[in-house]
Amino acid sequence: MSMTLAEKIIAKAAGQESVRAGEIVTCNVDLAMIHDSGGPRRVKPVLERLGVKVWDAKKVVVISDHFVPAVDQQSAAILKLTRDWVKDQEIEGFYDQQGICHVVLPERGHLKPGMFVVGGDSHSPTGGAFGCYMFGVGATDMAGVLVTGETWIRVPETIRIDWSGTLPRGSSAKDMMLKLCATLGMDGGDYQAVEYTGSTIAGLSMTERMTMSNMAAELGAQAGLIAADGTTADYIRVAGANPDEGTAFAGDEDAAYRMVHKFDASALGPQIAAPDSPANSGPVEDADDAPVDQCYIGACTGAKLEDLHMAAEVLGGRKVASGTRLLLAPASTRVTAAAAADGTLAKLTEAGAILMPSGCGACAGYGAGVLAEGETCMASTARNFKGRMGARSSKVYLGSPYTVAATAVLGRVADPRPFLAENKS
Amino acid sequence: MSGKAWKYGDNVDTDLLAPGAYMKGPVEELAKHCLEAIDLEFAPNVQPGDVIVAGRNFGIGSSREQAAEVLVLLGVKAVIAKSFGGIFYRNAFNLGLLALVADAGADIQAGHELDLDPASGTITNTTTGAQIAAEPVPEHLRRIVAAGGLVPYLEQKLEKHS
Numbered sequence: 001m002s003m004t005l006a007e008k009i010i011a012k013a014a015g016q017e018s019v020r021a022g023e024i025v026t027c028n029v030d031l032a033m034i035h036d037s038g039g040p041r042r043v044k045p046v047l048e049r050l051g052v053k054v055w056d057a058k059k060v061v062v063i064s065d066h067f068v069p070a071v072d073q074q075s076a077a078i079l080k081l082t083r084d085w086v087k088d089q090e091i092e093g094f095y096d097q098q099g100i101c102h103v104v105l106p107e108r109g110h111l112k113p114g115m116f117v118v119g120g121d122s123h124s125p126t127g128g129a130f131g132c133y134m135f136g137v138g139a140t141d142m143a144g145v146l147v148t149g150e151t152w153i154r155v156p157e158t159i160r161i162d163w164s165g166t167l168p169r170g171s172s173a174k175d176m177m178l179k180l181c182a183t184l185g186m187d188g189g190d191y192q193a194v195e196y197t198g199s200t201i202a203g204l205s206m207t208e209r210m211t212m213s214n215m216a217a218e219l220g221a222q223a224g225l226i227a228a229d230g231t232t233a234d235y236i237r238v239a240g241a242n243p244d245e246g247t248a249f250a251g252d253e254d255a256a257y258r259m260v261h262k263f264d265a266s267a268l269g270p271q272i273a274a275p276d277s278p279a280n281s282g283p284v285e286d287a288d289d290a291p292v293d294q295c296y297i298g299a300c301t302g303a304k305l306e307d308l309h310m311a312a313e314v315l316g317g318r319k320v321a322s323g324t325r326l327l328l329a330p331a332s333t334r335v336t337a338a339a340a341a342d343g344t345l346a347k348l349t350e351a352g353a354i355l356m357p358s359g360c361g362a363c364a365g366y367g368a369g370v371l372a373e374g375e376t377c378m379a380s381t382a383r384n385f386k387g388r389m390g391a392r393s394s395k396v397y398l399g400s401p402y403t404v405a406a407t408a409v410l411g412r413v414a415d416p417r418p419f420l421a422e423n424k425s
Numbered sequence: 426m427s428g429k430a431w432k433y434g435d436n437v438d439t440d441l442l443a444p445g446a447y448m449k450g451p452v453e454e455l456a457k458h459c460l461e462a463i464d465l466e467f468a469p470n471v472q473p474g475d476v477i478v479a480g481r482n483f484g485i486g487s488s489r490e491q492a493a494e495v496l497v498l499l500g501v502k503a504v505i506a507k508s509f510g511g512i513f514y515r516n517a518f519n520l521g522l523l524a525l526v527a528d529a530g531a532d533i534q535a536g537h538e539l540d541l542d543p544a545s546g547t548i549t550n551t552t553t554g555a556q557i558a559a560e561p562v563p564e565h566l567r568r569i570v571a572a573g574g575l576v577p578y579l580e581q582k583l584e585k586h587s
Contacts, residue, residue, distance in 0.1 A: 037448060038489060046576055067449055074449045122439075122488040122512055138490030138516035140575050186436055187482040191511030220485060222511055277436065364487070365445030385486060387462035388440040 004158040005225050005251035006193035009133040012247070013116035021157040021256065027116050031059050032145050034120040035101045037066035037366070040085035041078055042139035043146055054089050055149035061093035061110055062086050063101035066366050068359040099332025099358040102126035102214060102300040106206075107334055109239035112246030113228035118145050122217050123300050123382065129206065129213040130236070131228030131248055133193075136217070156192040156222055157258040158251070163200035165266030170417040172310060173208040174302060174380065174400035176200075177215035178271035179263065182281035189221025192258060195251060196226050200265040206235040207304040214301050215382050218278045227251065270416060273398035276386040284403065284415045294377040295320070295408040296389075297348075297401055298329035298356070299363040302380025307331075307401040308339045311380075312347040314405035314419045320352035321411030326404075327369045329356035351408075365389050371396075378407040427551065428474035428502050431467060432535040433460075435480035437506075439513065442484070442492035456495040473500030476541070478533045480506065483524075484513025493520040497574075503541055505529050505548060505559065518566050521574035527559035543567055 001018045003011065011019045013027035034043065039062055047053065054060050062082065070076035079096070086094045095104050102123050105111060113131035118124070120142045127134025137151070145151050163176065180188075194216045201209065209226050216224025226232075227250045233243035273281040274288075297303050297311050308330060320326045328348055330336040336358060339345040349355060356362075362369030363381040371377055371390030377397070379389070384396035399407065402416035409419065441462050447455040460467040477483075477496070483506035484492060493516045496504065503523035507530070517524040523543055533539065537552040546561035562570075572578035 042490070049576060049580065078449060120488060122486060124488075136488040136512055138488050138493075138512060138519060140490060140519035141515055143576070186485055187508060187510075191514075220482060220510060279436075364440070364448075366448060370446070383438075383440070383486065385438045385440040387444060388438075390446070392462040 002252040002255040004193070004255045004257065005195055005227055005249055006133060006156055006158050006223060007255070008249040008251070009114055009116060010153065010155055012114060013133070019155045021155050023155045024152055025155060026150050026152050029059065029118050029145050029149055029151060030115040031061065031110060031117045032142065033061045033063065033101055033105055033117065033124070034142060035066055036064040036078055036082045038120040038139045038142070040082045043143040044081070044085050046140065046143035047146065050147060052147055054091070054146045057089055057091045059149070060089070060091050060146065061105060062091055063095045063104050064097055065100045066360045068097040068367070069357055071367065097357070097359065099334065100300045100360060103304060103331040103335070106130055106235070107239055107332055109236065109241030112236060112241060112243060113232060114247030114249055118142065118151055123214050125216040125221065125224040126210050126214040126300060128216065128223050128225040129209040130232055131226065133223055133225070135222045158193045158195050159189065159221070160195050160197055160257045160260040162198040162260060162262045163196065163265050164198045165200055165264050166203065167200065167265045167268060170270055170402050170420050171268050172400040172402065173204060173211035175268055175271040176265065177212060177218065178273050178278060178281035178398065179268060181215070181218050181273065181278040184219055186218060186277065186279045187220040189216060189219035191220060191222050193223045193225055194219060194221040196224065201226055202229065205306060206231060207306040210304065211301055218382055270400060270403050272403060272413060273384055275384055275395040275397065278383060278398060287413050289412045289414065290376055290397070291412045292324055292378045292407055293375040294371060295324060295326045295404050296362055296369060296377055296379040296381065297404055298327065298361060298379070299381040300331060301382040302401055303329055303331040303335065305335050305338050307380060308335065308344050308348065310401040311405040312344045313423065314402055314409065314416050315351035315353070316347040318351055318409050318419070320408045324408055324411040326353045326408040327356055327362065328353040329361050329369070330358050332358050362389055378404050378413060380404045427538060427540045428476045429472065430476050430478045430533050430535055430537045430539055431471065432533065433463070433477065433479045436482045436485055437479050439484060439486035439489055439492040443489050443495055448489065448491065452491055452494055453498060455491055456498045459495045459499060468499065471499050471501060474502050475500065476502055476539050477504045478529055479504065480530055481508050483509050484517070485510035488512045490516040490520055493517045493522045497522050518569050519575040521570055521572070523562065523570050525559040525562065527557055529557045532557050
């Protein structure tokens, strides 16, 4: 029977020959990932009430990334509770302040193709870039997973999004996603599976694929899948794991897809989301050139090594405009180390970037770098909901790391392409 | 089950319901800031039994289940929306909040009194007399809501068996 990529992974997790979209099945969870905010502090009371421990400590990964580093007694207590619980549960897969969960999880070799993974965070679709079925749940659902090792799922339909052509210079996966948000809307994914296919996707690096899968959340999809290939296997090997332990499924061409959208990457210029929604996106040419108080290169979406490379291409040899500040929070400590080793970090800090700890931080208004009333920010993050990054009257624009860097140089919303062209000449 | 309507538009997100700045504190404190970025009147004035009526994609965004929990703490009995964010929808029932799918915006204004029958999927606007059809809520989900959420529901079930 023909099946989509999503159906094949779910069938395996459900222990069935096949599954069909619409069917409700119970799946064995290969891996559960939780963080300091929605994790131990929320699930510990439930497990205690039920008088049980986690079903399999080897299949649980805990990553402290939301309230890091501690800034007051509340955040310090949450981080300590997380450490104590991990010890008590004998969980070895614990990363304390090493970076953002969606980036750390694959970086440390926890994801292999074909896995069925549940994450306690809405950007969990990021794992779909590795050919895993990974999706986000709330803490009560997660407690159920941690107790039983299972969860139920309604097998999703698959919305295929086919990208062909090569991205022009100055455009990136982030621009592709903002284009999709504007075209399909924040409920265009309808809590189904999105699968990205086509020559553009095949040519993207793993980190760019992660950006695609990550922002499936902004399409309202449950998962954002990309079939594993040689690029995936290479990344997993570098991460110190064996890709052959996974199963690289591919969707059947004649499987039942709800719809197939086709997009041309070769015609895509930089996109900007105006406040207060990622769906409020359009070409940079149509954006107003609003002055910005802060630029932010951070988050699971926009602060991986390649994102820093993009920013450095624009910022190298230039300076952040006076009256504007550029905050840089690399997505993980490994990203910081790699950027330091290859010279990227120096380019950014010489331009005036202020280096911050790796964590969710300002993106969700949790940590350092939040906005005051009336302030405006241009960010490489995934969401610009009203008040998300700070005060209720603050405004956030979204763009690629190229665009954030160009905006930092000019102090107002800017197109990165003139800078890149200048570099060549 | 009746209550007064609070009306909002499309894409009411989890950052509006449970603002990040208050996420590390007690959920009772977080509840005081629910929806404040779009409506300063809501949290101080919402009454037990009140109902939120919204448009498409209610609860889009984060997986933080406090977005549903604060509504329960404030006494909100149900959210009626044209559609829900997928994670929020599961969280709502898990935390004991009734989520009703209905296109009710045209027939309900803020302050209208509503009567809800989730079993049949009937919303009665007792202010205007209008009846609005919602998707009926299956019995097992109504039981979870009645118990106050999935965990108390499971506890009740386990007690019965022991």
